[in-house]
Amino acid sequence: MVNEYELSVKYLKENFNYKNFCKELDLLVDLRLKDEELWRLAPEITRYIVYHSLFNRLFKFNIIQEVGNETKEDIEWENNQNKIDLDYFDKKNLKLRKWMFNKLCKGTLFEEINSNFKLIYQFPMSSYESLIFSKFNKRYYYFSFLPSYDDSYTKAITDVASCIHRVSNYFDTKLSKKEFFDKILEEHRRGGSLLIKGRDDFLFEDINNENLNYWHLLSYDNFDEDAWDAQGEDERIKMKKKGLIK
Known part of the structure; x- marks a missing residue:
């Protein structure tokens, strides 16, 4: 030293x-x-x-x-x-x-x-x-x-x-933005955690802009369960208007 x-x-x-x-x-x-x-x-x-x-x-x-x-x-x-x-x-x-x-x-x-x-x-x-x-x-x-x-x-x-x-x-090779984000989602799953739509969305919001959600933007088809039905019809309508669910 x-x-x-x-x-x-x-x-x-x-x-x-x-x-x-x-x-x-x-x-x-x-x-x-x-x-x-x-x-x-x-x-x-x-x-x-x-x-x-x-x-x-x-x-x-x-x-x-x-x-x-x-x-x-x-x-x-x-x-x-x-x-x-x-x-x-x-x-x-x-x-x-x-x-x-x-x-x-x-x-x-x-x-x-x-x-x-x-x-x-x-x-x-x-x-x-x-x-x-x-x-x-x-x-x-x-x-x-x-x-x-x-x-x-x-x-x-x-x-x-x-x-x-x-x-x-x-x-040792460069990942695309989506590939890297999928690695982030893998980290979420470590230890047995599921990735659930309607429960975990807030975790992937931009810290300075809650209207920007990187999971929605890059890899919303990467999930384990969809809990939007349990959120109620009003919330489901909001998400449909945003094009996040069908």
């Missing part, structure tokens, strides 16, 4: 090791295939951005060290990581975390930090789903970003320390 650093936008842009970061993303996706529960315990992706601006080795969260088998390097890494986390979550670095939050909402965080990355698609819904291209390894990464809200659930907490930010998958 570097001896002197500052957690600032300028420092991250100047020191971010995007190649190691992408290798870390690959390891995390591979971990999900082997152990999804462990994958969910991994640090948020925004923290990996910080780690790979300060360290020259991979974090390798996908490798579980058995108790007593840690190397000196492993112990040193863990101690340094704990130190960085304390610094990162300190209120003095709230400005950086707010900046990250705002850029994630726009889908431009990775592009802002390093020109290796390019935003392909972003769907700002109840969760923000984005496809980001990495130029050096020609790989497309699927990220999910879920903000936290205040007690009234009307105002987002604009601090990435309160959010969930994960890499869900990667692809």
